[in-house]
Amino acid sequence: MTTVNDPADTEGQLIAASKVSGTNVYNLAGQHLGSIYDVMLNKQSGQSEYAILSFGGFLGIGEKYHPLPWHILNYDPLQEGYVVDLDRDRLEGAPVYEGRDEAAWDDRGWGHRVDDYYGAPGHDDLQGSLSAADPVLGLPAARI
Amino acid sequence: MTTVNDPADTEGQLIAASKVSGTNVYNLAGQHLGSIYDVMLNKQSGQSEYAILSFGGFLGIGEKYHPLPWHILNYDPLQEGYVVDLDRDRLEGAPVYEGRDEAAWDDRGWGHRVDDYYGAPGHDDLQGSLSAADPVLGLPAARI
Numbered sequence: 001m002t003t004v005n006d007p008a009d010t011e012g013q014l015i016a017a018s019k020v021s022g023t024n025v026y027n028l029a030g031q032h033l034g035s036i037y038d039v040m041l042n043k044q045s046g047q048s049e050y051a052i053l054s055f056g057g058f059l060g061i062g063e064k065y066h067p068l069p070w071h072i073l074n075y076d077p078l079q080e081g082y083v084v085d086l087d088r089d090r091l092e093g094a095p096v097y098e099g100r101d102e103a104a105w106d107d108r109g110w111g112h113r114v115d116d117y118y119g120a121p122g123h124d125d126l127q128g129s130l131s132a133a134d135p136v137l138g139l140p141a142a143r144i
Numbered sequence: 145m146t147t148v149n150d151p152a153d154t155e156g157q158l159i160a161a162s163k164v165s166g167t168n169v170y171n172l173a174g175q176h177l178g179s180i181y182d183v184m185l186n187k188q189s190g191q192s193e194y195a196i197l198s199f200g201g202f203l204g205i206g207e208k209y210h211p212l213p214w215h216i217l218n219y220d221p222l223q224e225g226y227v228v229d230l231d232r233d234r235l236e237g238a239p240v241y242e243g244r245d246e247a248a249w250d251d252r253g254w255g256h257r258v259d260d261y262y263g264a265p266g267h268d269d270l271q272g273s274l275s276a277a278d279p280v281l282g283l284p285a286a287r288i
Contacts, residue, residue, distance in 0.1 A: 017184070039160070046214045048161075075187045
């Protein structure tokens, strides 16, 4: 087997889809928001379109599943997790479902609701700039 | 919940990463080559870079795992599976590993070997045209 001993690569740029589940998600303030429960892939393009964030407990209620558009996630190798520019208030108002059903993903209405809430995908220029675009968010302007 | 009853959408353009495993893979001749064992995602971009095709049995030997560059896969909604322009001979000569280890994906050498064999990713113009690019393949020129 060819080996490539490039230290820059040893962090692993790839992850098996079967192992994404459980990856931690933080906000810019370093708060642990939850972890990735699953990822919704486009069957043809193979692009991850939504990450399903599972969280629960801090409000004393059951596990909740928040689909997040992939484009708002930034991978941080230091934390070995994803960072999103969201505070918990923002997350609490977001589209959510409870229980481990798949939120009727065949129904694109789900995706539309999520896109409407966080900003449409494909606008990579908006990545990480939700706070600027949405004064309700009220987050510091710091960028990672 | 908003519902969108668009028949064009009900096929489901998305699939949960946790459920990609087991999706069938066929070649252009309609032969069943195997099924997807896992998908390697780029942690940051969320793009599927490699699909790991598992197959075995028809040669009387154990399960084998062939990483395929995602760009050679085409999703066929009718077959509810992926179609690749590969015959079995071509696949038998391809980079392969046995056993359910992860083929040292942290080592980008694996990706390089796979890319070298099938053609480098990012060349979407090559998608589905391996037979034209590689006379060894000897497949019919038919396109799906």
